[in-house]
Amino acid sequence: MITRKKTSQIFVGKVAVGGNSPVSIQSMTNTPTTDIVATIKQIQELESAGCEIVRCAIPDTESVLALYKILPEIHIPLIADIHFDYKLALGAIKAGVDGLRINPGNIGSKDKVQEVVAAARDKKIPIRIGVNAGSLSKKTIMKYGVTPQAIVESALVHVSILENLGYYEMKISVKSSDVVTMLESYRMLSKKVVYPLHLGITEAGTRFSSTVKSSLGIGALLAEGIGDTIRVSVTGNPIDEISIAKEIQKSLGLRKGLQIISCPTCGRTSIDLITLTEQVEKALLPYSDYDIKVAVMGCVVNGPGEAREADFGIAGGNGEGLIFKKGEIIGKVPEKMLLTELIKLIENYLPQ
Amino acid sequence: MITRKKTSQIFVGKVAVGGNSPVSIQSMTNTPTTDIVATIKQIQELESAGCEIVRCAIPDTESVLALYKILPEIHIPLIADIHFDYKLALGAIKAGVDGLRINPGNIGSKDKVQEVVAAARDKKIPIRIGVNAGSLSKKTIMKYGVTPQAIVESALVHVSILENLGYYEMKISVKSSDVVTMLESYRMLSKKVVYPLHLGITEAGTRFSSTVKSSLGIGALLAEGIGDTIRVSVTGNPIDEISIAKEIQKSLGLRKGLQIISCPTCGRTSIDLITLTEQVEKALLPYSDYDIKVAVMGCVVNGPGEAREADFGIAGGNGEGLIFKKGEIIGKVPEKMLLTELIKLIENYLPQ
Numbered sequence: 206m207i208t209r210k211k212t213s214q215i216f217v218g219k220v221a222v223g224g225n226s227p228v229s230i231q232s233m234t235n236t237p238t239t240d241i242v243a244t245i246k247q248i249q250e251l252e253s254a255g256c257e258i259v260r261c262a263i264p265d266t267e268s269v270l271a272l273y274k275i276l277p278e279i280h281i282p283l284i285a286d287i288h289f290d291y292k293l294a295l296g297a298i299k300a301g302v303d304g305l306r307i308n309p310g311n312i313g314s315k316d317k318v319q320e321v322v323a324a325a326r327d328k329k330i331p332i333r334i335g336v337n338a339g340s341l342s343k344k345t346i347m348k349y350g351v352t353p354q355a356i357v358e359s360a361l362v363h364v365s366i367l368e369n370l371g372y373y374e375m376k377i378s379v380k381s382s383d384v385v386t387m388l389e390s391y392r393m394l395s396k397k398v399v400y401p402l403h404l405g406i407t408e409a410g411t412r413f414s415s416t417v418k419s420s421l422g423i424g425a426l427l428a429e430g431i432g433d434t435i436r437v438s439v440t441g442n443p444i445d446e447i448s449i450a451k452e453i454q455k456s457l458g459l460r461k462g463l464q465i466i467s468c469p470t471c472g473r474t475s476i477d478l479i480t481l482t483e484q485v486e487k488a489l490l491p492y493s494d495y496d497i498k499v500a501v502m503g504c505v506v507n508g509p510g511e512a513r514e515a516d517f518g519i520a521g522g523n524g525e526g527l528i529f530k531k532g533e534i535i536g537k538v539p540e541k542m543l544l545t546e547l548i549k550l551i552e553n554y555l556p557q
Numbered sequence: 558m559i560t561r562k563k564t565s566q567i568f569v570g571k572v573a574v575g576g577n578s579p580v581s582i583q584s585m586t587n588t589p590t591t592d593i594v595a596t597i598k599q600i601q602e603l604e605s606a607g608c609e610i611v612r613c614a615i616p617d618t619e620s621v622l623a624l625y626k627i628l629p630e631i632h633i634p635l636i637a638d639i640h641f642d643y644k645l646a647l648g649a650i651k652a653g654v655d656g657l658r659i660n661p662g663n664i665g666s667k668d669k670v671q672e673v674v675a676a677a678r679d680k681k682i683p684i685r686i687g688v689n690a691g692s693l694s695k696k697t698i699m700k701y702g703v704t705p706q707a708i709v710e711s712a713l714v715h716v717s718i719l720e721n722l723g724y725y726e727m728k729i730s731v732k733s734s735d736v737v738t739m740l741e742s743y744r745m746l747s748k749k750v751v752y753p754l755h756l757g758i759t760e761a762g763t764r765f766s767s768t769v770k771s772s773l774g775i776g777a778l779l780a781e782g783i784g785d786t787i788r789v790s791v792t793g794n795p796i797d798e799i800s801i802a803k804e805i806q807k808s809l810g811l812r813k814g815l816q817i818i819s820c821p822t823c824g825r826t827s828i829d830l831i832t833l834t835e836q837v838e839k840a841l842l843p844y845s846d847y848d849i850k851v852a853v854m855g856c857v858v859n860g861p862g863e864a865r866e867a868d869f870g871i872a873g874g875n876g877e878g879l880i881f882k883k884g885e886i887i888g889k890v891p892e893k894m895l896l897t898e899l900i901k902l903i904e905n906y907l908p909q
Contacts, residue, residue: 206737238824262824286823288859339863351866382818383866384808385558388780408818408852408864411834413768417804420769421776428740428777438821440834440853446821452769456736466734466760469790469798471638472590472614482763482792500734500760501792507640511691512760514703514735 207457209430212401215331215374217258218282218303222331222376223401223433228459230450231403231436232443233260233286238268238275245278247443252281254447258434260284260306269296276301284333291317298324306333308340309366322370331374332367336360337407338381353389356381360394376434378403384422391426401433408438415439416449424453461496463489466515474503476521476540485519488548495555499547500529509534517551519543559809561782564753567683567726569610570634570655574683574728575753575785580811582802583755583788584795585612585638590620590627597630599795604633606799610786612636612658621648628653636685643669650676658685660692661718674722683726684719688712689759690733705741708733712746728786730755736774743778753785760790767791768801776805813848815841818867826855828873828892837871840900847907851899852881861886869903871895 214224222229232251236243238261248259263269263285276283282303287293291312294305298321305325309332312318325332336359338351349355356379367375377400379390387406395402406422409415419437426432435453437446454460467482468474482501489499500518502508505527508520513532520527526543528536528550538546566576574581584603588595590613600611615621615637628635634655639645643664646657650673657677661684664670677684688711690703701707708731719727729752731742739758747754758774761767771789778784787805789798806812819834820826834853841851852870854860857879860872865884872879878895880888880902890898 206741233821233823235822235826236824237827244824264825268824337863338865339859382864383810384776385780385810389558408820408854410817410819411831411838413800414804414817416765416768417772417776417801418808420772421780421805421808424736424769424773425777425780428737428773440819440821441831443821448765449769452766453773456770456773458735458737465762465766467762467792468760469585469792469795470587471585472588472596472620473616474587475589479763479793486763502760507691511689512734513690 207428207430207459210395212433213373213399215376215401216329217284217331220257220282226433228427228432228454229257229434230255230447230454231258231260231434232256232446233262233436235443238262238264239271241271241274244271244275248275248279248281248283250444251447252279254444255451256281256447258282258284258304260286260436262286263293263297264288266293266296269293269300272297272300272302289313291321294321295324298328298330302330304331304333306335308334308336308363310363311340318366319370322367322372325374326372329374331376332372333376333378333403334360334363334367335378335380335403336363337379351386353379353386353393356386356390357393357397361397364398364400373400376401376403378405380405380407382406382408384418387422388425391431392429395431402431403434403436404432405436405438411440412445419449420453420456423450424457427453427457427459461494463493463495464498465489465501466498466512467501468503468508468511470503475523476503476526478503478521481521481544484544485547488544489551492551492555497551497555499551517547517554519547559780559782559811562747564785565725565751567728567753568681569636569683572609572634578785580779580784580806581609581786582607582799582806583610583612583786584608584798585614585788587795590614590616591623593623593626596623596627600627600631600633600635602796603799604631606796607803608633608799610634610636610656612638612788614638615645615649616640618645618648621645621652624649624652624654641665643673646673647676650680650682654682656683656685658687660686660688660715662715663692670718671722674719674724677726678724681726683728684724685728685730685755686712686715686719687730687732687755688715689731690738703738705731705738705745708738708742709745709749713749716750716752725752728753728755730757732757732759734758734760736770739774740777743783744781747783754783755786755788756784757788757790763792764797771801772805772808775802776809779805779809779811813846815845815847816850817841817853818850818864819853820855820860820863822855827875828855828878830855830873833873833896836896837899840896841903844903844907849903851903869899869906871899
């Protein structure tokens with residue numbers, strides 16, 4: 206039901222971004238990049254969780270050297286996150302990274318920018334321009350304040366530097382820690398460029414705060430068709446970023462996968478639905494990549510109707526429960542058999 | 558920055574809903590309403606958490622009688638959730654509830670509807686019309702499928718029943734478990750009525766799933782100016798519904814309160830920022846109603862700039878850290894003193 210805005214397409218390694226390719230999920234390591242063992246381990250864990258593109262901070266030459274050891278051990282594209290130093294950018298490209306995050310306006314002289322762009326062009330490596338409140342110049346802030354307009358204008362300055370060099374392999378982010386500013390910045394930018402957009406909320410806080418802000422900010426834009434790749438930021442384990450990103454996309458039908466819908470229970474509920482739902486979640490964990498919607502309802506009267514859109518469901522109460530498939534009741538079993546019967550039904554349905 | 562859509566105003570007890578009154582937070586008890594002690598306890602816990610309107614299921618006469626014991630013990634308005642039975646509605650009104658959730662088209666004969674509306678009018682009690690996929694008639698589904706159009710058309714049928722009786726004290730919900738359907742239904746409805754809208758995602762699942770779906774669905778609409786009162790549904794402890802609802806509103810600047818922004822850390826971070834952020838969260842818990850934004854950043858170079866919008870912040874690394882106020886550095890202290898100094902600064906700033 207979502208019509209995505211058409212953008213130009215770039216490739217971060219093997220992963221297409223933009224041009225109607227699936228919205229990819231990114232994360233960033235929080236290990237010191239020079240701790241090669243820890244960084245490889247974290248990237249491999251992110252891969253297993255479903256991360257599709259990973260970014261590493263490259264603050265020094267030692268980190269560039271670490272890339273030579275890290276890259277052969279991982280299976281997803283790696284983007285080097287570089288602030289200011291063009292030599293680090295050149296080094297990372299030479300080491301074989303799949304993308305750069307660097308703001309061309311912050312690299313320094315025109316010569317240095319040209320050198321980085323030439324190296325990126327040679328290796329077909331895209332550049333992400335990433336502007337946020339923290340990267341605005343004093344001049345821009347004096348003129349506009351920290352507003353969506355300031356952020357977008359600043360991004361466009363960096364864009365024009367690349368365009369003037371005939372380089373178009375780019376994606377852009379205009380993150381903010383303020384959700385309303387973030388929404389407005391991306392909407393404004395989306396009208397002005399054809400490049401793919403990388404969505405995110407910066408400094409989104411710990412898991413709970415980030416789940417709320419990222420679902421709202423990233424989700425609302427994706428629902429409008431804006432956004433080609435996303436990164437949820439969490440102060441915590443980056444693995445959490447992947448589960449939040451996946452859940453946002455599943456909620457919008459942008460990514461296939463298991464969805465469990467369950468009612469909040471009320472004074473009418475005569476079954477321990479909270480425990481039952483947790484049991485269903487746990488039992489279906491191995492099937493989380495299958496595109497099925499499962500309902501767990503506490504009301505025999507309204508349950509099957511309310512969960513009409515679910516592929517499979519159960520509705521329990523007063524010692525017995527109904528099993529239904531696409532809104533149609535297909536069985537009645539004692540309450541204690543509900544979980545077993547539901548899982549059996551789903552396992553029989555799934556391709557072996 | 559959000560311009561809210563102007564709606565008509567109703568009162569649920571002392572709480573104004575619509576007409577530019579603050580977006581109120583609702584929840585629903587999941588205790589049996591007939592368990593008077595448990596229901597009072599849960600409502601009082603919801604009150605302490607910040608719930609502003611509570612709803613209880615009234616499935617039978619015993620539940621109506623329980624209202625006489627519950628209402629004197631609570632301090633927020635109570636809405637009776639009634640399916641079909643007009644006698645329960647009349648009983649609940651007589652018992653002194655502050656609102657009804659009932660769909661007039663499902664009550665039965667015109668006489669019965671008139672009787673309920675007359676009783677509501679007499680006590681100045683508003684009615685919520687709540688339509689979702691589960692309450693659509695077979696005829697409607699045959700005509701439209703389970704689409705936003707079907708849901709909105711169905712809601713408008715109930716609305717016209719009340720309007721034809723000259724009753725306008727109503728609010729409307731068009732919830733769905735599917736976020737995209739929910740967004741479209743409310744947008745469509747918002748263009749067709751002036752009544753306040755009650756936002757929610759139904760069967761949103763357990764805490765994590767509901768946090769994602771509710772933040773996205775409810776949050777995106779609030780950001781567009783749609784929505785006058787909200788209920789987050791969680792299969793779990795209803796107290797969680799309040800914290801999610803509050804966080805959504807705080808993210809959008811619709812509700813004052815403490816916000817902690819913190820960076821996700823990266824390979825540049827040379828401080829245990831995750832633990833520090835958790836410590837800051839815990840230390841500031843007593844101040845969660847104060848309207849301050851606090852930043853916890855892992856980077857001395859970029860931290861203060863990136864967190865320019867924060868009222869207070871710290872940025873740490875390499876054994877020492879900066880303390881800043883509105884983007885301006887006001888002190889440098891050893892890393893182990895960062896937490897203490899930040900809290901001291903904030904406590905001195907807050908009104909005693």
